[in-house]
Amino acid sequence: METDEFLADRFEQHRPHLKAVAYRMLGSLAEADDAVQEGWLRLSRSAPGGIDNLGGWLTTVVGRVCLDMLRARTARREDALEQRLPDPVVSREDAGDPEQQALAADSVGLALLVVLEALSPAERLAFVLHDMFAVPFDQIAVIVDRSPAAAKKLASRARLRVRGTVPPAEPDPHRQRRVVDAFLAAARGGDFAGLLAILDPDVVMRIDAGAVAGGGIRTVTGAEAVAGGVVGNAARDVQPVVVNGVIGLLGAVDGRPRSVLSFTVSDGRIAGIDILSDPDRVARLVGDAQERP
Known part of the structure; x- marks a missing residue:
């Protein structure tokens, strides 16, 4: 024994x-x-x-x-x-769990994991x-x-x-947060010009809504197309989280987690957005994260 x-x-x-x-x-x-x-x-x-x-x-x-x-x-x-x-690793900004820190180390973002799938x-x-x-x-x-x-x-x-498929991410979390906050404010306020200013011209947005949307990943490319898709549509109930080591957002409806957003911030602009809006997966993943210290 x-x-x-x-x-x-x-x-x-x-x-x-x-x-x-x-x-x-x-x-x-x-x-x-x-x-x-x-x-x-x-x-x-x-x-x-x-x-x-x-x-x-x-x-x-x-x-x-x-x-x-x-x-x-x-x-x-x-x-x-x-x-x-891929499953996002969602944690509070003050998470201290060693396993969580190991998973999120080196900011291996969802964008890179998507590339690895190929x-x-x-x-x-x-x-x-x-x-x-x-x-x-x-x-x-x-x-x-x-x-x-x-x-x-x-x-x-x-x-x-x-190589070259994922832009180099901004390493400073405070700068990441400022850019994401500006994005959220512009999206909520219907500020199309403000969104264009904060989005990289070649930004890629991937959306996985799960079975609700018939399965698969929907991809939107280009600042104007992405801005048109999010302007005025940002959830009011959101909280800041860390997603795979970088700044992200957790959206909720009626207090229930509904979406996880991960951002790739590069050179002061958002170069990538990965959105998981599959309610079942989000509930499970966020529930697991909330159980960690």
């Missing part, structure tokens, strides 16, 4: 890191939890005395589980209507593990069953596909 408790304690020390890896791999908090739990099950069935580097071993195991899940998902999602925004499972794994978590290619090679050189090429291909 003492050995089992000691092993469980050691696993819990690695859980925030494993959850962060799985979330970036899968874009789903529920699936990330499943992958981490599978990592624990495999550890509990192994001979831990022969594991020299538990963190590396667990990362390899969870990475392999995520790879299998991505491959299964790719086989299922042949229809574009199956596409959806990669092959092996490319995504190589890019996430190497570029985001500095896992060496010889370890990645074991997971994808290829040589280290081939694993390096996977990451390089992914890097080329990702």
Whole structure:
């Protein structure tokens, strides 16, 4: 019993890191939890005395589980209507939960996670593990069953596909907040010119309303089109939150969470808006966030 408790304690020390890896791999908090739990099950069935580097071993195991899940998902999602925004990580601006901080670290925004969805499972794994978590290619090679050189090429291909697709985000949260507040004020006030001033000319807005809108992601591009879609339509009941490490908004109707908005602020303007307005998903994700300290 003492050995089992000691092993469980050691696993819990690695859980925030494993959850962060799985979330970036899968874009789903529920699936990330499943992958981490599978990592624990495999550890509990192994001979831990022969594991020299538990963190590396667990990362390899969870990475392999995520790879299998991505491959299964790719086989299922042949229809574009199956596409959806990744789960946003919603937290209060003063959140202090270590797992939440690990998930939101490095401001891996929804926009980047959307781009990662376009990669092959092996490319995504190589890019996430190497570029985001500095896992060496010889370890990645074991997971994808290829040589280290081939694993390096996977990451390089992914890097080329990702490069330039997401504008560099404003790192200062106070500047982010000022821009988002200006956007909200202009949208509420019907200030079309004010919206155009705060939106990047090439802004991209993605909206996932879930089954209510027939499924799939609706994309609106260009400042005028985005401004026309939001002017006068901003919810009155909104509160500031942090979404994937950057400033966001939580909209509610009759006190119930209905939408999560994540903004990519770059060079003083909004270059991207990701809106999840699927009531069921929002209620679940926000409920999970509110339960955290």
